[in-house]
Amino acid sequence: MNEAATLSRPTTRDEDWRYSDAEFIAEADPRTLAHWTEWSVAPGQNLAKAKIYDSGETASGSIHRIQVHVGAGGRFEMWSVVRAAGFTRLELDVTLEDGAHFEFGGVTIGGGDATQEFVTRVIHAGPNATSNQTVRAVQWGKSTGNFLGRIEVARDAQKTDAGQNFRAILLEKGATANTKPELEIFADDVQCAHGAAIGQLDEVARYYMAARGIPPEVARKLLVQAFIGDAFVEYSNADAAERLLEQALKKLDEAAL
Numbered sequence: 566m567n568e569a570a571t572l573s574r575p576t577t578r579d580e581d582w583r584y585s586d587a588e589f590i591a592e593a594d595p596r597t598l599a600h601w602t603e604w605s606v607a608p609g610q611n612l613a614k615a616k617i618y619d620s621g622e623t624a625s626g627s628i629h630r631i632q633v634h635v636g637a638g639g640r641f642e643m644w645s646v647v648r649a650a651g652f653t654r655l656e657l658d659v660t661l662e663d664g665a666h667f668e669f670g671g672v673t674i675g676g677g678d679a680t681q682e683f684v685t686r687v688i689h690a691g692p693n694a695t696s697n698q699t700v701r702a703v704q705w706g707k708s709t710g711n712f713l714g715r716i717e718v719a720r721d722a723q724k725t726d727a728g729q730n731f732r733a734i735l736l737e738k739g740a741t742a743n744t745k746p747e748l749e750i751f752a753d754d755v756q757c758a759h760g761a762a763i764g765q766l767d768e769v770a771r772y773y774m775a776a777r778g779i780p781p782e783v784a785r786k787l788l789v790q791a792f793i794g795d796a797f798v799e800y801s802n803a804d805a806a807e808r809l810l811e812q813a814l815k816k817l818d819e820a821a822l
Contacts, residue, residue, distance in 0.1 A: 568767075572595035572598075572599050572810060573599075574577075574588065574590065574591075574595050574764065575590060575598060575656065575781070576820070577587075577589075578590075578671065581656075581684055581713060583624075583713075583745070584682060584709065584711040584713070584745075585654060585680065585682065585711075586651075586652035586680045587623060587651065589610075589626045589651070589652040589680075592625075593626075593633070594822075596783070597628060597751070598628060599657075600819060601631065601632050602630065602632070602762065603631075603632045603633075604631060604632070604634075604641075605633070605634050605636075606633065606634070606635040606641050606665075607636050607639060607798075608636035608638055608639055608662070609637070609639060609722075610634070610636070610640075611636045611639065611642065612639075612640070612641050612642070612643075613642040613801075613802070614642065614643050614644070615645070615661070615800075615805050616643075616644070616645050616646075617645070617646045617648065617804075617809065618645065618646065618648070618649050618653050618655065618679055619648050619649045619652060620646045620649040620650070620653065620762040622705075623686075623714070624649065624650065624651050624682075624796070624816075625651045625652070626651035626653060626654075627649070627650030627651075627652075627654075628652075628653075628656070629653075629655045629656065630653045630654075630656040630658075631655075631656065631657050631658070631660045631710040632659075632660075633658070633659045633660070633667075633806045634647075634660050634662075634780070635660065635661050635665040635667065636662050636665065637662045637663040637664055637691065638663070638664045638665060639662070639666075640665065640666045640667075640668070641659065641668070642667075642668040642669075642799075642800070642808070643657060643667075643668070643670075643697045644669075644670045644671075644796075644800055644805070644809060645670070645671045645672070645683070645746045645817060646671075646673075646674065646809050646812055647671070647673045647675070647681040647682075647683070647815045648671045648674050648691070648812065648813060648815075648816040649675070649679065649681065650675065650677055650679050651679060651680075651682075651684070652679070652680045653679070653680070653687050654682075654683075654684065655671070655682070655683050655764075656685070657669065657683075657684070657685045657696070657749060658685075658688075659685070659686070659687045660688045660690050660697065661687065661689050661690060661695075662690055662691040662694065663692055663693055664691070664693040664694060665694045665695075666694065666695045666696065666726075667686065667687055667694075667695075667696040667698075668696070668697050668698075668799055669696075669697070669698040669699070669700075670698075670699050670796035670797050670798075670800060670811075671683045671698075671699075671700045671701075671712075671796060671813070672699075672700070672701050672706070672793045672813050673701075673702045673703070673706075673713070673795050674702070674703040674710075674793070674813050674816045675703075675705075675707050675708045675712035675738075676704070676705040676706035676707075676714050676737075676820050677707065677708055677822075678706065678707045678708065679709070680708070680709045680711070681702075681709070681710050681711070682710070682712065683700055683706070683711070683712050683713070683714075684713045684714075685698060685712075685713070685714045685715065685729075686717070687714075687715070687716050687717070687727065688717045688719070689716070689717065689718045689719060689722040689727060690719050690722060691719075691721070691722055691723070692721060692722050692723045692724050692735055693724045693725075694722065695725070695726045695727065696726075696728070696729075697727075697728050697729075697799065698728070698729035698730070698822075699729075699730050699795055699796045700712040700714075700729075700796065701731075701732055701733070701734075701792060701793045701795060701796045701800070702731070702732070702733035702734070702742045703734050703736065703772035703789055703792070703793060703813075703817070704733065704734075704736065704738060704740035704741065705735070705737040705740050705820060705822060706734035706739060706740060707739040707740065707741075707772050708721075708740050709740070709741040709742070709758060710733055710740075710741075710742045710743075710769045711743045711744070711818075712744045713744070713745045714729045714744075714745075714747070714759070715747040715749070716729065716747065716748050716749070716750075716757060716759075717749045717750075717755065718748075718749065718750040718751060718752050718755055719751060720751040720752055721752070722751075722752050722755070723752050723753075723754040723755070724754055724755070725752060725755040725756070726755070726756045726757075727756070727757045727758075727759065728756075728757070728758045728759065729746060729757070729758075729760075729762070730760045730797075731744045731746070731759075731760070731761045731762075732761070732762045732792070733762070733763040733764075734764065734766055734792055735763065735764070735765060736766070736785075736822060741761045744761045744763075746759040746761065766785065766788050766789075767788060769794065770784075770788060771784050771785075774787070774788075782822075785817075785822070786806050786814060786817060786818070789814065789817055790810065791816055793810065793813055794810060797809055797810060800806045801818055
């Protein structure tokens with residue numbers, strides 16, 4: 566029997582795929598949808614990854630699914646900008662052992678009919694582990710920016726400290742942002758928090774800048790820069806953080822708004 570025929574295909578009825586591009590999923594190779602890349606962080610070691618996802622204007626989409634195991638006292642950082650057309654999904658499944666840390670900063674930015682999403686599942690398997698996720702979305706046209714974040718705290722994972730924060734700016738009326746935070750907690754001595762906000766650019770700030778002669782397109786870029794910069798505040802490599810920010814803003818520069 567053909568291997569692809571035996572693999573189940575997700576649909577938008579599945580919670581983890583509910584905001585995805587149904588047409589792309591229906592046409593994609595099931596083996597691509599099911600494929601996971603595996604990384605491991607040894608106890609006490611650090612691993613930092615930075616990636617810009619931009620498949621080009623003509624590509625239909627891409628899916629990137631990564632499983633990471635972080636050993637005791639280890640640290641894993643993931644910094645991402647999704648600025649691709651079509652459908653782009655970055656999915657992270659991270660397991661944290663005793664005292665491990667996971668830091669995630671992500672930005673979706675785009676227009677047209679793009680669907681861009683981050684999907685995370687963070688398993689606090691051991692005590693004293695920490696995680697922090699900061700996601701920013703800037704959408705225009707009929708594009709969509711999504712963040713689905715799930716935090717699981719095992720029964721023995723006391724002293725867990727986990728947080729996730731999602732904010733989106735919609736630059737045009739046809740744009741959309743979706744978020745679905747989930748917490749599943751079996752320990753009793755934990756700190757877990759999530760926050761979300763979706764809105765437009767600060768009109769007061771825009772008026773203030775216009776009153777001082779700043780052109781609208783420059784004001785918009787400055788406000789967006791400050792907004793998405795939050796995602797990379799914890800990135801210790803300042804030069805790399807600046808490059809990610811520049812690539813995100815380049816997408817805004819290309820837009821006819």
